Amino acid sequence: MDRHKLLFNRYTDIILPYQDKYRYDSTLELDTSVAEFVGYLSSWSPYQKFIEKNQQRTDVLEQVLIDFMTTLTSERKPDKTRLLFEHPTFLLISRKPES
Numbered sequence: 001m002d003r004h005k006l007l008f009n010r011y012t013d014i015i016l017p018y019q020d021k022y023r024y025d026s027t028l029e030l031d032t033s034v035a036e037f038v039g040y041l042s043s044w045s046p047y048q049k050f051i052e053k054n055q056q057r058t059d060v061l062e063q064v065l066i067d068f069m070t071t072l073t074s075e076r077k078p079d080k081t082r083l084l085f086e087h088p089t090f091l092l093i094s095r096k097p098e099s
Contacts, residue, residue: 016094024091035078037085038065 006013010025024042034042041047051058065078074081 010061010088010090011082013091014092016092018094018096020097021092021094024093026089028087030085030087031082032067034068034072034074034081034083035077035081038068038078 030037041064042061047061050060068083069078069081072081072083
């Protein structure tokens, strides 16, 4: 199964093999600056893979930063402009029965 589909479906397609199982859904909230958030995006593996394949396109996150600031219509600098980042999180736990 495509790992991106698993992620976008929040792992709902995964069937845990044991009766003793638990699913935890939550939302991670991060109060951060626009500059810090764009720095966070630079650490994501999809971005790193993109840069490996498109070495001439190192300006992508600079454009993301500009787009954020334009959308937020902020007069402040990116390191002084705050935003609340919300990201869904989910955890599946299952325990194999003792034999």
